[in-house]
Amino acid sequence: MRRTARILTLMAAAVAACLAADAKAGQAAYDKSCKGCHGSDGTPNAGLAKAMKVDMRDLKSAEVQAASDDDLKKVITAGKGKMHPVAGVTGKAVDDVVAYMRSLKK
Template sequence: MRSFAVSVALAILLSTAGSAADPKAGKIVYDKSCKSCHGADGTPNPAIEKMLKVKMWDLKSKEVQSRTDADLRKVNIEGEGKMKPVAGITGPAVDDLLAYVRSLAK
């Protein structure tokens, strides 16, 4: 019984630790992997739009920010339409990146 209580406490601890996404860590990922196309603050790079012949949404915009976490998490790393998947973002970095993209709205 005691070990059960301990594992429950541990599970709660681990799950809250896991959901504590860090937007500061996310910014490092963003600056490295996204900024060249999406700008320092989410404003699309016009040269990329022209080159790919596509209209990109501003990541600060309501159109992007109103998407669900699950949806945005997926697009951020798998891309969509003319955005190719971005390699090398795994584990906690995925949530950190999402937290950073969300923070652009504010």
């Protein structure tokens, strides 16, 4: 019984470590591919929004955070409205960036 508890604790720690690593890797990809338009913490680049004539939502807002992970991934890979798909972010990097976006939540 005690051994099971220890194994579970180790597994939980491993899962937590993986999640943290994902958000961290996601931040690097985000800084490279998203920050210019969405700011380092999800706050829209006001000048860009004005130039593109679009009302950008804050990525940390409740509205954006209410979207499912799949919806967020789709915005990155397929684009949304005036945002084009982000070419440099594919595969696991998409999951990592979503993990990072979740960490921005207020």
